Amino acid sequence: MSGAFRVEQTVTSGTFSLDGGTFDVDNNVWVLGDDDECLVVDPAHDLDAVAFLVGARTVAAVVCTHAHDDHCRYAPAAGARFGAPVLLHPADEPVWRLTHGDLRWDADLADGDVLRVAGEEVRVVHTPGHSPGSVCLHVPALHTVLSGDTLFQGGPGATGRSFSDRPTIEASIRSRLFALPDDTVVRTGHGDSTTIGAEAAALGR
Structure with missing residues (x-):
């Protein structure tokens, strides 16, 4: 019998580059599934660390929440390594x-x-603003949402660079993410997790 359906995390370190600047970043990489099958979400910087977390499981897909290079640079290599679509x-x-x-x-x-x-549903929620194609992954069975760089502890993701827009990201958060239950855990692309309720109280619905 497979182990429980769950979400697991590793933190990898590298760089993010856009608009002529390069910055050091730590990224949260999420693996979602049970003991047999999983999704890999945003496999950043260190594929060996991601592979260690995956172990012997079948990877159903490599999911990019958005296409900034710290989140997607290694996605094709991850797809090849795990035999999974990106x-x-x-x-x-x-x-x-x-x-x-x-x-x-x-x-x-x-x-x-x-x-x-692993027999569970992961719902794709399009949340443009940080980038045009940013998505979040709502996992009802775990009362959690993987928010990429759309929502962090402390508010919306950055919008000061190309392809981003502050009013759009705020509208995405209010209309799409704040519609989720307040106790939904927000597992972010960088930094600590939070909840929908905490961020709705801070930002305002």
Whole structure:
């Protein structure tokens, strides 16, 4: 019998580059599944660390919450290593091309898609603003949402660079994420987790 459906985390370190600047960053990499099958979400910087967390499990897909290079740079290599398709929302194509040129991801994500892993549902929520194709992954069975760089402890993700927009990200958060139950745990792309209730109280619905 497989172990419980769960979300696991490793933190990897590297760089993020955009608009001529390069910055040191620590990224949260999430693995979602049971003992047999999982999704890998945003496999940043260190594929050996990601592979250690995956172990012997089958990887159903490598999911990019968005196409900034710290989140997607190693996605094609992760897909090849794990024998899994790489998934991305197509609105992030211009961002993806900054890192990968004409190399394309394997399959598109769309708002409302339901990914199935280890017998559970993972719902794709399109939350543009940090980038045009940013998505969050709502996991009802775990009362959690993987927010990428859309929502952090302390508020919205950054919008001061190309392809981002502050009013758009705030609208995405208020209309899409704050519609989730207040006790939903927000597992972010960088830094500590939070809850929908805490961030709604701080930002205002």
